[in-house]
Amino acid sequence: PRLGPLSGKHVVVTSGPTHEPIDPVRYIANRSSGAQGAAIAAALSALGARVSFVTGPATVAPPQGVEVVRVETAQQMRDAVEAALPADAAVMAAAVADWRVTNGSDRKMKKDGSGRPPALEMAENPDILAWISKLDHHRPKLVVGFAAETDDVVAHATDKRLRKGCDWIVANDVSPATGIMGGSENAVTLITEQGAEEWPRMAKDAVARQLAQRIAEALL
Numbered sequence: 134p135r136l137g138p139l140s141g142k143h144v145v146v147t148s149g150p151t152h153e154p155i156d157p158v159r160y161i162a163n164r165s166s167g168a169q170g171a172a173i174a175a176a177l178s179a180l181g182a183r184v185s186f187v188t189g190p191a192t193v194a195p196p197q198g199v200e201v202v203r204v205e206t207a208q209q210m211r212d213a214v215e216a217a218l219p220a221d222a223a224v225m226a227a228a229v230a231d232w233r234v235t236n237g238s239d240r241k242m243k244k245d246g247s248g249r250p251p252a253l254e255m256a257e258n259p260d261i262l263a264w265i266s267k268l269d270h271h272r273p274k275l276v277v278g279f280a281a282e283t284d285d286v287v288a289h290a291t292d293k294r295l296r297k298g299c300d301w302i303v304a305n306d307v308s309p310a311t312g313i314m315g316g317s318e319n320a321v322t323l324i325t326e327q328g329a330e331e332w333p334r335m336a337k338d339a340v341a342r343q344l345a346q347r348i349a350e351a352l353l
């Protein structure tokens with residue numbers, strides 16, 4: 134591991150989407166490249182942290198030098214995060230599917246000729262951010278969540294911080310006009326107990342480095 138302000142610290146990072154199977158060939162998922170999560174893991178590692186990188190099936194490759202745990206579903210992601218604890222900090226950047234399919238099939242579902250599509254039944258997935266924020270025993274000192282919003286970004290993200298019980302929320306405006314979703318830049322507002330801090334628009338890598346720097350200061 135590299136020497137730096139995060140030497141000796143362990144950080145768990147979730148990234149990418151989760152896939153919730155319907156049958157062996159179909160799934161429900163969120164749109165997420167995993168780019169911001171991978172950049173954050175790389176930036177934390179560059180500052181000396183040991184990083185457990187729990188990733189769903191992302192399009193962007195995991196960075197070098199981190200401990201990669203590949204998962205598919207939200208339940209697997211929660212279990213992998215739990216197995217990685219204790220940690221000094223947790224950064225939950227994954228786009229976790231809110232629901233999983235409960236009446237899926239072990240075999241490929243077929244059209245039955247009736248013209249009627251199958252009805253999927255779903256159950257709510259565990260909220261990993263809320264769960265880790267409320268742990269009694271192994272709660273990391275600093276828990277950071279994300280909030281992708283399309284309107285009233287600060288109000289919604291401030292509300293989310295309180296509801297989930299995390300320390301910080303990195304909020305961004307993903308309304309189509311910003312071009313942020315799928316792009317290489319991000320414009321974020323950091324929500325802490327002290328209030329809202331608007332960062333200038335910059336590359337996702339630069340957002341990651343600034344955030345890693347702030348995490349290092351918070352863990353001093």
Ligand code: C5P
Nearest residue numbers: 225226227229258259260261262278279
């Ligand atoms: O509620 P919402 O999905 O907008 O919250 C986003 C934040 O919560 C992100 O940090 C995301 O990684 C986290 N999250 C989670 N588990 C879920 C849903 C969201 O960790 N099931």
